[in-house]
Amino acid sequence: MLKDLFGGKSKYVTVERKKRSEEKGNEHKEDSDKKEMPDDLWTKCKSCKQIIFNKKLAKSLKICPECGSYFRLTAAERLSLLVDDEKFEEYDADLQAENPLDFPDYEQKIDKYQEQTGLKEAVITGIGEMNGWQVSLAVIDSRFLMGSMNSVVGEKVTRAIERALEKELPLVIVSGGGGGARMYEGMLSLMQMAKTSAALKRLDQAGGLFISVLTDPTYGGISASFASLGDVNLAEPQAKIGFAGPRVIKQTINRDLPEGFQTAEFLLEHGMIDKVVERADLKDVIARIIDIHKLRGGENNGTE
Amino acid sequence: MAQNNNLEFEKPLIELEEKITELTKFMEERDINLTDEIERLETRANRLREEIYSELEPWQILKIARHVERPTTMDYINLICDDFIELHGDRNFGDDQALIGGIGKIDNLPVTIVGHQKGKETKDNIKRNFGMAHPEGYRKALRLMKQAEKFNRPIIALVNTPGAYPGIGAEERGQAEAIAKNMMEMTGLEVPIIVVVIGEGGSGGALGIGVGDRVFMLEYTYYSVCSPEACAAILWKDSDKAKVAAKALKLTAKDLVDLGVIDDIIAEPPGGAHKDYKRSADLLKEKLIQEINQLERLETAELLENRYNKFRTMGYIKKEAEEQIDESIENCG
Incomplete structure (x- = not known):
């Protein structure tokens, strides 16, 4: 499906499906691809209700050709859009959640989402190349328990930050977590906010570059930690971004929320992000930012 | 009463x-x-x-933590400090009454104190926004903490909030960024930081002043990723199950010592802090002085390294993968 979607051979996509096969090969690719989109011919746009053929949708990078509204991307789709052909090595793919609080039904939840998404957890991290620039990457997948942050997500993101620090790579984190800090791991999830922020402080002090990309949806513990801390904060058009969820705010203040509240455009207007970037331009914009920094820093990076 | x-x-x-x-x-x-x-x-x-x-059940502890008669940040400051001057404003937008701060002396030791401030009756509580801070509150706290760093004063952060305020203005002014920035900066401040949850430790709103070398909780307080009411409403579509959620979330001081999230519990007088302000403040003061003395002996580099590692090691990952974790931590070091 990915191949069809964005025309790239996506070697790394198979990494997440390792658990289904003993070998790390591609044999099961066809099967699991089908699972991702049970009705693989068409999709209904949530915004304009138009029925769109998936081939057409893929060609438009999952942006509705009728009304222009953005569909969410999976982490694998996002990577295939950002990373040069096959130039991605996934790290820490095997890290899995525990149930440290013995929270009711948590294991079942994890199993269910692992099954549904083929991922072990809500983030994919690794090192990839973007227009020839080596980058430490983390991409959150909002399908996995709403892309919420638990111990594993916090750990993987922190390691991605430390990898950037150690290898002197620019760091790009694509956030898309509507769930914030994951309830099932209680305070351990909340503390991942401090953990990731602490790691970012070290990167910051070492002069590292962090580009934060905010996509729909970025809320709570994700927006209130690493997602807001970029040297440059970019966001996709229409993405919903905020601290508190709109329902909670509405209940608290007891009135309707203004039009366009908590969208990327709203955040731009209020000075919270640097730039709203169209999906198709994202990779180039990120690469240009890296390029400008590297010209100044003169570090040994780029096309090897 | x-x-x-x-x-x-x-x-x-x-x-x-x-x-x-x-x-x-x-x-x-x-x-x-x-x-x-x-x-x-x-x-x-x-x-x-x-x-x-x-x-006490977790739910009952939560009730004590939320008790309107519980001593507030200001109460503790008045009882602990020989002298205290409140300082106002974030220098950007305003002065948040829900998150206060200032400079003072405890037994002749200069300190900076920041903390959420709740009210005791309706009028006061409205002024204090029920202890729910806006971004300007977090930014004021950061300003005062940076000032503490400049003048080499230890920082005490008293946490008592149901959560950061969820409102339009708060979102417009970057509630998420304000909290994130505070956490990030607090990890690098070159003076000792002691955090004490004195009542409610409500999620990100608490953590926004919650990064420190020592994190303590008073005996009958809670610290949680979300309120049990919200948790129950989200998971079971039934806020009446908040009691069940309070238990499941492991939000009491005892639970959080076991999970390695906090360092220690500060005892309260029988029946809770609100039964005896003076005694409660004395117990808090004793602990603060003891810990500040210990932390002040450390070199700055060691202080910061310990603080980093404290948060760096938080979290649980499935056993099978553990070997791998240790390896890569070494690699990253």
């Missing part, structure tokens, strides 16, 4: 206490000697209090 503020689970105790008061009054009025009887009842009351408080 206002009757309507009584805690439900204390009902048998309160009844007993009322009886003692009645008897004492009766004895004085009629000039009859009931001392033995009263003494007997008092012993029973003490035993009952001990019993109740030794077996």
Whole structure:
């Protein structure tokens, strides 16, 4: 499906499906691809209700050709859009959640989402190349328990930050977590906010570059930690971004929320992000930012 | 004591206490000697209090943590400090009344104190926004903490909030960024930071001033990723199940020591901090002085390294993968 979607051979996509096969090969690719989109011919746009053929949708990078509204991307789709052909090595793919609080039904939840998404957890991290620039990457997948942050997500993101620090790579984190800090791991999830922020402080002090990309949806513990801390904060058009969820705010203040509240455009207007970037331009914009920094820093990076 | 503020689970105790008061009054009025009887009842009351408080459910602890008569940040400051001057404003937008701060002295030691401030009655609580801070509150706290760093004063952060305020203005002014920035900067401040949860530790709103070298909780407080009410509403579509959620979330001081999230518990007087402000403040003060003395002996580099590692190691990952984790941590070091 990915191949069809964005025309790239996506070697790394198979990494997440390792658990289904003993070998790390591609044999099961066809099967699991089908699972991702049970009705693989068409999709209904949530915004304009138009029925769109998936081939057409893929060609438009999952942006509705009728009304222009953005569909969410999976982490694998996002990577295939950002990373040069096959130039991605996934790290820490095997890290899995525990149930440290013995929270009711948590294991079942994890199993269910692992099954549904083929991922072990809500983030994919690794090192990839973007227009020839080596980058430490983390991409959150909002399908996995709403892309919420638990111990594993916090750990993987922190390691991605430390990898950037150690290898002197620019760091790009694509956030898309509507769930914030994951309830099932209680305070351990909340503390991942401090953990990731602490790691970012070290990167910051070492002069590292962090580009934060905010996509729909970025809320709570994700927006209130690493997602807001970029040297440059970019966001996709229409993405919903905020601290508190709109329902909670509405209940608290007891009135309707203004039009366009908590969208990327709203955040731009209020000075919270640097730039709203169209999906198709994202990779180039990120690469240009890296390029400008590297010209100044003169570090040994780029096309090897 | 206002009757309507009584805690439900204390009902048998309160009844007993009322009886003692009645008897004492009766004895004085009629000039009859009931001392033995009263003494007997008092012993029973003490035993009952001990019993109740030794077996508190998380939900009951939460009720004590939220008690309107609990000492606030300002109460503790007044009882702990020899001198204190509140400082106002974030220098950008405004002065948040829900998150206060200032400079003072504890036993002649200069300190900076920041903390969420709740009110005690409706009017005061509206002014204090029920202890729910806006971005300008977090930014004021950061300004004062940076100032503390400049003048080499230890920082004390007193946490007592249901959460950061969810409102339009708060979002417009970057609530998420304000909290994130505070956490990030607090990890790098070159002076000792001691965080104490004195009532409610409500999620990101608490953590926004919650990164430190030591994190303590008073005995009857809670610290949680979300309120049990919200948790129950989200998971079970039933906010009445908040009691179940309170248990599941492992939000008590004891639970969080076990999970390695906080360092220690500071005891409260029998029946909770609101029963004896002075005693409660003394216990807090004793701990603060002891810890500050210890932390001030460390070199700055060591202080920061320890603080980093404290948060870096938080979290649980499935055992099978553990070997790998250790390896890569070494690699990253």
